[in-house]
Amino acid sequence: MPTSRTTTRRDGEATKQKLLEAACCVFSEKGFRDATVGEICRRAEANPALISYHFGDKASLYEAVWRHCVLQARQVYPVDGGVDPDAPVEVRFRAHIDTFVRCMADAGELSHLHRLNLLESASPNPFIGEVIQELRQPHTEHLCLLLKELLGPNATEQDIALCESTVIGQCRMARAGRGRRTPDLTTPLSPDETQALADHIVEFTLAGIRAMRQRIDQR
Amino acid sequence: MPTSRTTTRRDGEATKQKLLEAACCVFSEKGFRDATVGEICRRAEANPALISYHFGDKASLYEAVWRHCVLQARQVYPVDGGVDPDAPVEVRFRAHIDTFVRCMADAGELSHLHRLNLLESASPNPFIGEVIQELRQPHTEHLCLLLKELLGPNATEQDIALCESTVIGQCRMARAGRGRRTPDLTTPLSPDETQALADHIVEFTLAGIRAMRQRIDQR
Amino acid sequence: MPTSRTTTRRDGEATKQKLLEAACCVFSEKGFRDATVGEICRRAEANPALISYHFGDKASLYEAVWRHCVLQARQVYPVDGGVDPDAPVEVRFRAHIDTFVRCMADAGELSHLHRLNLLESASPNPFIGEVIQELRQPHTEHLCLLLKELLGPNATEQDIALCESTVIGQCRMARAGRGRRTPDLTTPLSPDETQALADHIVEFTLAGIRAMRQRIDQR
Amino acid sequence: MPTSRTTTRRDGEATKQKLLEAACCVFSEKGFRDATVGEICRRAEANPALISYHFGDKASLYEAVWRHCVLQARQVYPVDGGVDPDAPVEVRFRAHIDTFVRCMADAGELSHLHRLNLLESASPNPFIGEVIQELRQPHTEHLCLLLKELLGPNATEQDIALCESTVIGQCRMARAGRGRRTPDLTTPLSPDETQALADHIVEFTLAGIRAMRQRIDQR
DNA sequence: AATGAATGAGCCTTCATTCAT
DNA sequence: GATGAATGAAGGCTCATTCAT
Numbered sequence: 001m002p003t004s005r006t007t008t009r010r011d012g013e014a015t016k017q018k019l020l021e022a023a024c025c026v027f028s029e030k031g032f033r034d035a036t037v038g039e040i041c042r043r044a045e046a047n048p049a050l051i052s053y054h055f056g057d058k059a060s061l062y063e064a065v066w067r068h069c070v071l072q073a074r075q076v077y078p079v080d081g082g083v084d085p086d087a088p089v090e091v092r093f094r095a096h097i098d099t100f101v102r103c104m105a106d107a108g109e110l111s112h113l114h115r116l117n118l119l120e121s122a123s124p125n126p127f128i129g130e131v132i133q134e135l136r137q138p139h140t141e142h143l144c145l146l147l148k149e150l151l152g153p154n155a156t157e158q159d160i161a162l163c164e165s166t167v168i169g170q171c172r173m174a175r176a177g178r179g180r181r182t183p184d185l186t187t188p189l190s191p192d193e194t195q196a197l198a199d200h201i202v203e204f205t206l207a208g209i210r211a212m213r214q215r216i217d218q219r
Numbered sequence: 220m221p222t223s224r225t226t227t228r229r230d231g232e233a234t235k236q237k238l239l240e241a242a243c244c245v246f247s248e249k250g251f252r253d254a255t256v257g258e259i260c261r262r263a264e265a266n267p268a269l270i271s272y273h274f275g276d277k278a279s280l281y282e283a284v285w286r287h288c289v290l291q292a293r294q295v296y297p298v299d300g301g302v303d304p305d306a307p308v309e310v311r312f313r314a315h316i317d318t319f320v321r322c323m324a325d326a327g328e329l330s331h332l333h334r335l336n337l338l339e340s341a342s343p344n345p346f347i348g349e350v351i352q353e354l355r356q357p358h359t360e361h362l363c364l365l366l367k368e369l370l371g372p373n374a375t376e377q378d379i380a381l382c383e384s385t386v387i388g389q390c391r392m393a394r395a396g397r398g399r400r401t402p403d404l405t406t407p408l409s410p411d412e413t414q415a416l417a418d419h420i421v422e423f424t425l426a427g428i429r430a431m432r433q434r435i436d437q438r
Numbered sequence: 439m440p441t442s443r444t445t446t447r448r449d450g451e452a453t454k455q456k457l458l459e460a461a462c463c464v465f466s467e468k469g470f471r472d473a474t475v476g477e478i479c480r481r482a483e484a485n486p487a488l489i490s491y492h493f494g495d496k497a498s499l500y501e502a503v504w505r506h507c508v509l510q511a512r513q514v515y516p517v518d519g520g521v522d523p524d525a526p527v528e529v530r531f532r533a534h535i536d537t538f539v540r541c542m543a544d545a546g547e548l549s550h551l552h553r554l555n556l557l558e559s560a561s562p563n564p565f566i567g568e569v570i571q572e573l574r575q576p577h578t579e580h581l582c583l584l585l586k587e588l589l590g591p592n593a594t595e596q597d598i599a600l601c602e603s604t605v606i607g608q609c610r611m612a613r614a615g616r617g618r619r620t621p622d623l624t625t626p627l628s629p630d631e632t633q634a635l636a637d638h639i640v641e642f643t644l645a646g647i648r649a650m651r652q653r654i655d656q657r
Numbered sequence: 658m659p660t661s662r663t664t665t666r667r668d669g670e671a672t673k674q675k676l677l678e679a680a681c682c683v684f685s686e687k688g689f690r691d692a693t694v695g696e697i698c699r700r701a702e703a704n705p706a707l708i709s710y711h712f713g714d715k716a717s718l719y720e721a722v723w724r725h726c727v728l729q730a731r732q733v734y735p736v737d738g739g740v741d742p743d744a745p746v747e748v749r750f751r752a753h754i755d756t757f758v759r760c761m762a763d764a765g766e767l768s769h770l771h772r773l774n775l776l777e778s779a780s781p782n783p784f785i786g787e788v789i790q791e792l793r794q795p796h797t798e799h800l801c802l803l804l805k806e807l808l809g810p811n812a813t814e815q816d817i818a819l820c821e822s823t824v825i826g827q828c829r830m831a832r833a834g835r836g837r838r839t840p841d842l843t844t845p846l847s848p849d850e851t852q853a854l855a856d857h858i859v860e861f862t863l864a865g866i867r868a869m870r871q872r873i874d875q876r
Numbered sequence: 877a878a879t880g881a882a883t884g885a886g887c888c889t890t891c892a893t894t895c896a897t
Numbered sequence: 898g899a900t901g902a903a904t905g906a907a908g909g910c911t912c913a914t915t916c917a918t
Contacts, residue, residue, distance in 0.1 A: 012902055031342050034252045037888060047904055052889060054902095118341035122334070123250045162419045165392040173388035200381045203434065204427035211426030212419075231877055256913060266879050271914065273877095450881055469780045472690045475909060485883055490910060492881095553779070560772075560779035561688045600857045607830035611822040638819045638869070645868030646861035653860065669898055694892060704900050709893060711898095 016054045018044040021109075023065045028112035031119045032062050032128075059127055066128065069113040070135040076110060077103040079142045089149045094202045096146060097171070100139075101198040104174035105189040118172065143167065150209050154216050163209065170201050235273045237263045240328075242284045247331035250338040251281050251347075278346050285347065288332040289354040295329060296322040298361045308368045313421050315365060316390070319358075320417040323393035324408040337391065362386065369428050373435050382428065389420050454492045456482040459547075461503045466550035469557045470500050470566075497565055504566065507551040508573040514548060515541040517580045527587045532640045534584060535609070538577075539636040542612035543627040556610065581605065588647050592654050601647065608639050673711045675701045678766075680722045685769035688776040689719050689785075716784050723785065726770040727792040733767060734760040736799045746806045751859050753803060754828070757796075758855040761831035762846040775829065800824065807866050811873050820866065827858050 022044035026035040037058055041048045055061040081095025104114045120132060147163050148155060174189065174197060189197070241263035245254040256277055260267045274280040300314025323333045339351060366382045367374060393408065393416060408416070460482035464473040475496055479486045493499040519533025542552045558570060585601050586593060612627065612635060627635070679701035683692040694715055698705045712718040738752025761771045777789060804820050805812060831846065831854060846854070 015902075029342075031250075031252075033250075034342070036886085038886085048888085049890080049904065050902085058888065115341070118337075120341075122337040122339075122341035123253065158415075162416065163423075166389045166420065166423055169388040169390070169392035170385045171388070172391070173384040196377070197381065200431075201385065203430055204382075204385055204424075207426045207430030208423035211422055215422065234877075255911080257911085267913080268879065268915080269877085277913065453881075467780075469688075469690075471688075472780065474907085476907085486909085487883065487911080488881085496909065556775075556779035558779075560775040560777075561691065596853075600854065601861075603830040604827045604858065604861055607826040607828070608823045609826070610829070611826035634815070635819065639823065641868055641872065642820075642823055642862075642865035645864045649860055649864030650857075672898080693890080695890085705892080706894080706900065707898085715892065 012054070015044075015046055015050060019046055019050060019054060019061075020064060020068055022046075023061050024069060024109070024112045027062060027065050028069075028115035028119070031123070032058075032125050037061075059125075062125070063128055063131055065112075066116060066131060066135060069110070069116060073103055073106075073110050073113050074138070077106075079138055089146060090206065093146050093150060093206070096143065097167070097202050097205070098198045100171050101174055101201060102194055104171055105194040105197065107189070114174065121172075140164075147209070150206075150213070151216060152213050154219070155213075159212070159216060163212065166208070167201075167205055170205065231273075234263075234265055234269060238265055238269060238273060238280075239283060239287055241265075242280050243288060243328070243331045246281060246284050247288075247334035247338070250342070251277075251344050256280075278344075281344070282347055282350055284331075285335060285350060285354060288329070288335060292322055292325075292329050292332050293357070296325075298357055308365065309425065312365045312369060312425070315362060316386070316421050316424070317417045319390050320393055320420060321413055323390055324413040324416070326408070333393065340391075359383070366428070369425075369432070370435060371432050373438070374432075378431070378435060382431065385427070386420075386424055389424065450492070453482075453484055453488060457484055457488060457492060457499075458502060458506055461499050462507060462547070462550045465500060465503050466507075466553035466557070469561070470496075470563050475499075497563075500563070501566055501569055503550075504554060504569060504573060507548070507554060511541055511544075511548050511551050512576070515544075517576055527584060528644065531584045531588060531644070534581060535605070535640050535643070536636045538609050539612055539639060540632055542609055543632040543635065545627070552612065559610075578602075585647070588644075588651070589654060590651050592657070593651075597650070597654060601650065604646070605639075605643055608643065669711075672701075672703055672707060676703055676707060676711060676718075677721060677725055679703075680718050681726060681766070681769045684719060684722050685726075685772035685776070688780070689715075689782050716782075719782070720785055720788055722769075723773060723788060723792060726767070726773060730760055730763075730767050730770050731795070734763075736796055746803060747863065750803050750807060750863070753800060754824070754859050754862070755855045757828050758831055758858060759851055761828055762851040762854070764846070771831065778829075797821070804866070807863075808870050808873060811876070812870075816869070816873060820869065823865070824858075824862055827862065 019040065022040045023035075026040045026043065029035070037048055037051050040061075041051065051058065051061055055064055077099045079096070079099075080092065081099040083092055083095035085092070087095075103110060104117075106114070120128070143164060144160055147160050147167075151159055151163065174194075238259065241259045242254075244262065245259045248254070256267055256270050259280075260270065270277065270280055274283055296318045298315070298318075299311065300318040302311055302314035304311070306314075322329060323336075325333070339347070362383060363379055366379050366386075370378055370382065393413075457478065460478045461473075464478045464481065467473070475486055475489050478499075479489065489496065489499055493502055515537045517534070517537075518530065519537040521530055521533035523530070525533075541548060542555075544552070558566070581602060582598055585598050585605075589597055589601065612632075676697065679697045680692075683697045683700065686692070694705055694708050697718075698708065708715065708718055712721055734756045736753070736756075737749065738756040740749055740752035742749070744752075760767060761774075763771070777785070800821060801817055804817050804824075808816055808820065831851075
């Protein structure tokens, strides 16, 4: 790995970054296979051989892209939504969902992550599976803990899993709204729309969870 | 390398059908771009040139596949869930969701549709968008009518759209459950799992909708 | 594999043959790695994609080339030198060597084999080793039987192996002569030169073997 | 992908030497074309640009390698085998062959030369031919003088050339033995095996030469 | 209706070399 | 003397498509 320098003359790190960012765009627009090294380099105004130089090969670049997007997103949209860990669970849940939806709806650089998620869930690339699993870990864990708290002590593992998939499923549809069932990934959501969606999901889900908890406790 | 093959003259329609079915499998497993004409023909034990002969080109074949899958699914899993149109709305809603989830969870030939949906929603192929829109029309319409009824006369278009995306999002996660966030599209759900999921979504959603309706009516 | 046809219009077999022959030339001139698919096709006046179509890939084409060369050589230069199997062993030995040397010195198409041999023995391609072993089998066996007979009943396996390597080594130098230690593989040997070389090797070797046998029998 | 490396300033000559030695290994293992500048530098733990700096280009490095190997070999295995120049010719011949075979069979650093020889004789690199010729000169000359003496005053140039190629051919097969016709260049010969081979070649060849001389003198 | 053969564009990667520092 | 970065050419291969039968 090239040593980080501050020289302005020829800075490998800068090129690498440019390449990585171009790759984020192209991979998230077209998916692993459809994305071509050629286009990535064209966008980064770099020589195709630099991919191999800086990242090894296309697959490793893809991995770097995932890592980059997830980590960047985690900084801007922290898992706990930036809320006091001692706040009531509903508050923490709302903060979490809010953040998650805003992340998915992000129109800027972070929008890549949303697309990567959808793409991967549709046609998983075998070589990246574990990496993604690992990257998602903190998020998954946080959500499950919240759900456990909300569903109460009698909830089984399966209850939680069902609930989790339901929540994730709703968030994944961010940008779908508007009557179209295929999410329109290109036009961004306005802040208002985003907020409306987040509110909706929170209310909707909390209601669902409460109903579920009743059933659980009556079992 | 040309494969030696026992040349059996089949009648045209049969070959076309075989090709179409092979294409359903391959497209739904790999997506439009990753699927190769070569593999489709290999599975159908047919000559590559026949694709162009029968369907024009790869894209048109893809369209035919969508049409085939949607229509076939509609026959087995009717939009209204096979329930009396005069039944109470909750019953009709449950029937609809039940059918939709069972369709998504179908382990047989119909499983193609689920995958096509996911794939297409992740990276929409520009040339097929309208076709899909049109194919989904009856389903969308039916669901929206149900939601309208459930949400009451004060619900706006946007309320309905939000609700719709929420419902669809949950159903799309069929097969995800099991703690994994990337739906495992290969292992089928058991009938029990399917039922549990459908029940969960119905209860969950109905609770969410009821809460929503309250808010709407108080506006 | 394409079915053999007799039509003159478009005959895959003919093209395949042209490709194979061009490959024989290029591979034997440059070795596996240095030879490029591009050049082979240029010589065969064929499209580069046809290599993959007819043979699979470069490595398989290389294998086909070996097979082709060995088999073709075996026809023209039979292992037993075309001599009565009941002839005295010296006669059979001379016939064998004669044929072998003439084969190595062959200026025509068969010259490929000589070069392939040298090339492979210098930098063996891992994927072809067994194939070559198998192809050489009949030759090796024949030579060893002759040597066994010549060295008498007391010769050990190792004696025979030593002798074999000595014989092969000499034949491999065909075309070297002329004071140059690196065999000049391009300029062919005249029939006279070839004959002189073969005679030399036979006399030389027979003398060596007789001396060896004496030592063996005295052990 | 750039490798992180602890930058140690070495003095130029040392680096050049390290590069040369790494190049000996790689070239002799893979041949000129298959050897990559990259691997050589990786082994020498040096920067690829240094090749061009110290040697000009790949071809010149290859030349340097040949020179290095030949000269080094000559020191350890002197042409005359370290024997009194007044000793009987058979003794000097035996010493020469002995040394030559031991050189070819050398398992250590000198083994490079053997491989370079085989490689180059199989696919001669046009730009190096003369250099090699020149480097081999002393050896060739010595052997020819010995053969001349052994074959007697009536031997023609061609007789000697034939004999020479025969001798060289046998020695080149060092490591072949063991029933395999493609010399196994990786596993080294034990001292015993080496001695057995050298003895065999000497006895075998002397017998052959004697027979040849008879024929020559009877012409 | 069906086939084998052929095509050309494009993709990913490797590699020797150069250049500025 | 040594380095990291960059370059461009070339190579092997895949693939959708077309063509003549």
